[in-house]
Amino acid sequence: MSSVDEPRASLSATPQIDEEKVEAPPPAMMRPSAPDGGLAAWMVVLGTWCTSFCSFGWLNSIGVFQEYYETELLTSYSASTISWIPSLQIFFMMGLGPLVGYIYDRSGTRYLLPIGTFLHVFGIMMTSLGKEYYQILLAQGVCSAIGVAAIFQPAVTSLAGWFDKSRGIAFGIAFTGSSLGGVIFPIMVTRLIASVGFGWSMRISAFVILFFLAIANLMVRQYKALQAPPKAAGSSPSTSPDAKKSSPFTELNFVLLMAGFFLFSYGFFVVINYLPVQALAAGMNANLAAYMLPILNAASLFGRLFAGWSGDKIGRYNVFIVVCFLTGIWVLALWLPAHGDGAIIAFAVLFGFFSGAFVSLIVPLVMAISPMAELGLRSGIITLTMAISGLTTNPINGAILDSHGGWSGLKIFSGVFCLAGTFFVLLIRVRQVGWSLVKKY
Numbered sequence: 001m002s003s004v005d006e007p008r009a010s011l012s013a014t015p016q017i018d019e020e021k022v023e024a025p026p027p028a029m030m031r032p033s034a035p036d037g038g039l040a041a042w043m044v045v046l047g048t049w050c051t052s053f054c055s056f057g058w059l060n061s062i063g064v065f066q067e068y069y070e071t072e073l074l075t076s077y078s079a080s081t082i083s084w085i086p087s088l089q090i091f092f093m094m095g096l097g098p099l100v101g102y103i104y105d106r107s108g109t110r111y112l113l114p115i116g117t118f119l120h121v122f123g124i125m126m127t128s129l130g131k132e133y134y135q136i137l138l139a140q141g142v143c144s145a146i147g148v149a150a151i152f153q154p155a156v157t158s159l160a161g162w163f164d165k166s167r168g169i170a171f172g173i174a175f176t177g178s179s180l181g182g183v184i185f186p187i188m189v190t191r192l193i194a195s196v197g198f199g200w201s202m203r204i205s206a207f208v209i210l211f212f213l214a215i216a217n218l219m220v221r222q223y224k225a226l227q228a229p230p231k232a233a234g235s236s237p238s239t240s241p242d243a244k245k246s247s248p249f250t251e252l253n254f255v256l257l258m259a260g261f262f263l264f265s266y267g268f269f270v271v272i273n274y275l276p277v278q279a280l281a282a283g284m285n286a287n288l289a290a291y292m293l294p295i296l297n298a299a300s301l302f303g304r305l306f307a308g309w310s311g312d313k314i315g316r317y318n319v320f321i322v323v324c325f326l327t328g329i330w331v332l333a334l335w336l337p338a339h340g341d342g343a344i345i346a347f348a349v350l351f352g353f354f355s356g357a358f359v360s361l362i363v364p365l366v367m368a369i370s371p372m373a374e375l376g377l378r379s380g381i382i383t384l385t386m387a388i389s390g391l392t393t394n395p396i397n398g399a400i401l402d403s404h405g406g407w408s409g410l411k412i413f414s415g416v417f418c419l420a421g422t423f424f425v426l427l428i429r430v431r432q433v434g435w436s437l438v439k440k441y
Contacts (some may be wrong), residue, residue, distance in 0.1 A: 025077025035223065041162040045170050047219030048155040049177040050212040054120065056359070057181010058209065060092065060297060062086040063276065064189045065140070074133055081133070087391055092145035093152070098381030100153050104376035108222045109154045119143055121206050128202035153383065155216060155361050157376045162225035168316055169365055172308020175360035181306060182297030202375065226431035228385040230280070248378050253369045253431060256270040256424050258349040258385050260360070260380075263423025264324060265389035267331065268358060270397055270414035271296075271351055278407055279344050288341065295345065295351035303356025309355075315440040316364045317429045321422055324359040328355065328418030336411040368441075 035041050069082045103112060120134040123144025156174070163170040185205070189271040190199030247256040275296065279289040304321070335347045363379050370378045401408045433439040 015210075017174075024290035035162055036164050036166050040221070041170075043160050043219045044155075044162050044221060048159045048174040050216040051151045051155040051220070052175055052177030053181040054177075054209045054216075055093065056135040056178035056213050058148070058205075059089065060178075060182030060293060061189050061334050062089065062125045062184050063293065064193075067288045072370060073131075073198065074136070076403050077133055083394065086360035087139055087394065088137065089145040090390045092344075093144060093148045096146065096149040096388065097153055097387070098377060098379070101157070101376035101378070101380030104154045104157055105186050105374060109158055109220055112150045112154045113213075113217050113220060116147045117210070119147030120151065120213065121147070121210045121220035123147060124202055124206040124209065126198045128206070130254065133186075145256055146255070148218065150391075151216065153376070153380060157379055159224050160363050160375060161372070165191040166309040166312055167367075168311030168319075168361075170308070171360050171364060172305045175304045175308075175356075176301045176361060178359065179301035179356065181298045182300070183294045186290075186294055187351065193334075198439040208306050215361070239245050240258050248370070248374070248381060251369070254430050255379065256431075257365060257369065258382060260421045260424035260428075261382050262385040262389055262421070263417050263424065264358065265386040266393050267414040267417035267421065269393045270356060270417075271331070271355075273394060274410065275344075275348060275396065278410075279341075281407065282339050282344060283389060284341050284344065292344070292348050296348045299349045299352030302352035306362040307357030307360055311364065316368065317425065317441045318360045318362055319437075320357055320365060321426050321429060324418065324422040324425070327351060327354045328415045328422060331411060331415035331418060336385045336408065336415065337403075365425070388396050 043141075055342065066082060066086060069077075069085070070079055074082055123139045123142075123146075130139055156171075159170060159174060161168065172392035189201055189205060192204060196204070223400065274294070276289045276292045279292050280286060307319050307323060328346060330350045334343065334350065338344050338347055347377055361374070362382060366379050367375055383420055397410055397413070400413055401407070403409065405412075429441050433441045
């Protein structure tokens with residue numbers, strides 16, 4: 001059963017348990033009740049929305065910078081060399097997850113949010129002054145990315161503690177920030193570069209990000225009941241909130257979740273990285289092709305809201321499995337044979353809508369099988385596996401395109417890996433509630 005429907009054990013008394021008949025309660029039963037609403041909780045949603053807008057929303061403008069660096073600022077460098085800037089940006093943003101999660105589990109957002117805000121804004125400001133490749137690489141690919149890692153994950157993990165029954169819709173709303181940022185930032189940066197130049201476009205972007213992150217620093221807080229989980233007097237190791245402190249790598253469900261996100265990310269990043277390029281190769285007008293990712297991100301906004309709302313109703317694992325399975329199907333059934341503009345645009349809309357749940361349900365899925373005291377670390381491990389996928393998928397995709405596989409081979413690779421990742425998450429659900437289609441999980 002989903003953690004939102006299970007009765008909560010009292011933290012102040014030790015129940016009489018027949019250990020031969022009753023298994024130790026899952027982590028979800030040992031958490032203190034969340035407020036599930038109220039002004040403070042929704043202010044955390046607002047703050048998390050701001051970090052989402054300034055992190056993954058900003059990341060969606062990578063294609064704009066890649067094109068500008070190739071054609072204007074760094075013309076003496078090859079496209080593959082320049083691509084290390086966004087590759088490192090993605091890796092540091094997600095790959096530092098375990099370290100950031102470890103710090104969060106011990107000190108919360110107290111240091112991470114202000115330090116991350118400074119590094120993100122400072123990195124963008126220094127990029128505006130950069131003239132050489134190494135300067136851009138260090139400022140945008142490393143400094144700014146480390147700042148994003150320090151703001152995004154702590155905000156999302158804090159949000160998890162404020163909601164229970166409405167956790168899905170809270171996350172869905174918060175993650176629309178990245179969707180909206182993915183629509184606004186690419187268009188804004190393109191127009192600014194054309195009107196005021198690269199330097200001022202970066203400075204204006206930095207001031208916009210600073211404004212939203214100032215709101216995040218004021219709004220994002222841990223739920224106080226989770227800052228120092230109390231131990232029940234006379235509680236046994238199986239009933240203490242801090243009891244389950246084993247290595248996540250020894251838990252089959254967590255290993256399956258890692259494998260699921262790792263494989264799904266391989267398929268997911270193919271579309272994010274290559275959809276505009278494939279549209280151009282299929283004969284789409286360059287001006288229209290430039291809007292493929294904004295269209296995809298606009299559709300993902302509605303997909304994340306839908307996934308959050310439906311996850312509260314029928315279970316987050318159930319929703320994740322359905323929408324991610326359909327994501328793989330759209331790749332194989334629609335994108336693979338697509339050639340005309342209409343089919344490619346339809347694919348961008350459908351892929352964006354159904355894959356929107358992928359990002360917004362990461363923490364809820366981890367939370368359902370993890371003790372709250374380790375949520376930051378475990379969420380960070382999951383993002384690290386996704387970072388490895390993001391860093392290694394481009395060389396693999398390039399090799400497929402250069403081989404006899406071509407675009408068809410790349411599309412098949414994407415669809416198969418989306419389905420394979422979904423299958424591993426399905427195994428977790430089967431282990432927990434069986435094959436019943438009506439059980440909420």
